[in-house]
Amino acid sequence: DAGVIQSPRHEVTEMGQEVTLRCKPISGHDYLFWYRQTMMRGLELLIYFNNNVPIDDSGMPEDRFSAKMPNASFSTLKIQPSEPRDSAVYFCASRTGGDGYTFGSGTRLTVV
């Protein structure tokens, strides 16, 4: 298995632009999580899905952030409009029953 695949690995964008981060979970995993990592706040859970349905989005910082999971093999995290304070590493993780999480390599977002 190729693991959890995130794209792009790096994204540099200008303030105000729309940014879309992508994630392909491991086949058969029914939970998908989006995390954000910053120096100031560490690793924060943004949102998670179960069987493609958003369950808890209480960690999404603002309405500028949205996430979708149209099918079991694909999820997106969108920021519109982006701001410099959104600069962070965004991780996607998936798992099936139990505690067996697999993390992607992350997308490093820089908003200038």
Next chain:
Amino acid sequence: GNSVTQMEGPVTLSEEAFLTINCTYTATGYPSLFWYVQYPGEGLQLLLKATKADDKGSNKGFEATYRKETTSFHLEKGSVQVSDSAVYFCALSSGSARQLTFGSGTQLTVLP
């Protein structure tokens, strides 16, 4: 709510030194406890875990014991190597989705 408190870093050791990284937690119910490791530019990898009180997780010479009485899960290694240089995260999982709550991370640098 749930929380994880980790020893402040960074930690710098000489090769073959003994390592301890302290971790304490606050949680309702019966969480599972984890140590994850993050190498530069990569995602998080599971290092070890323990699912109930008095369990000892171990991997690659690292160990941690789930101590319910002290709500702790300290990471130890008897002899560190340069290749152990990374950021280490303590985490717990709880709730219906077993979502992870992370500590702030501890940067470890091992010098030859």
